Amino acid sequence: MTEPILKISDLSVYYNEKKALKNVSLDFYPNEITALIGPSGSGKSTLLRAINRMSDLNPEVTLTGSIEYNGHNIYSPRTDTVELRKEIGMVFQQPNPFPMTIYENVVYGLRLKGVKDKQVLDEAVESSLRGASIWEEVKDRLHDSALGLSGGQQQRVCIARVLATSAKVILLDEPTSALDPISAGKIEDTLYGLQDKYTMIVVTRSMQQASRISKRTGFFLAGDLVEYGYTKEMFLNPQKKETEDYITGKFG
Secondary structure: OOOOOEEEEEEEEEOOOOEEEEEEEEEEEEOEEEEEEEOOOOOOHHHHHHOOOOOHHHOEEEEEEEEEOOOOOOOOOOHHHHHHHHHEEEEOOOOOOOOEHHHHHHHHHHOOOOOHHHHHHHHHHHHHHHOOOHHHHHHHOOOOHHHHHHHHHHHHHHHHHOOOOOOOOOEEEEEOOOOOHHHHHHHHHHHHOOOOOOEEEEEOOOOOHHHOOOEEEEEOOOOOOEEEHHHHHHHHHOOOHHHHHHOOOOOO
């Protein structure tokens, strides 16, 4: 059995007094796409933010329990959060390219690391944009502003930006919900093509998307992880009534 790359154990997250995640435990495995589904406010995005320590920035947030990445507790005082976020990258719901060229967007993380060699940067740009399935569309426009791209293209540039830092895990918070169906389909194809090299955790409101691209799915409701398992099994034969009701559209 493959060892999990991320191990969440008894994790609770509080915003002041409100408990946003309630004693959640689940494992994520390398080179798989895991979907997190559930209604708004069920704790899915809170879990993503906890995994790359974005909640550190919010003084109202406290956590109990542990998150282990490759066997190390990421909340240990010895964890370097800058290094952690290079390995665990994040793509948000709204495409958020920086107001700079496509090229500079992709190499942003490498420049932060102090990489100056033009050949290294050029190669990273091409391989990352190819990985994000957008090289052919932008290869003649690398020095144009990324803000001039369509929403779907911007989102793929944001994925390329994560790939360029040699991330191992990619967290995606509803990465297609702001996009038209064709752009969303391209992002799905991109993610599906990347799973041999990366571990991806995708928060999605689309049952169809979860069933198309993920190997495992976690269903969250009001801060609880109600059910977690192989996507096909969960969609065909959910173990809990709440899961069945959500998947069949009775609420949500």
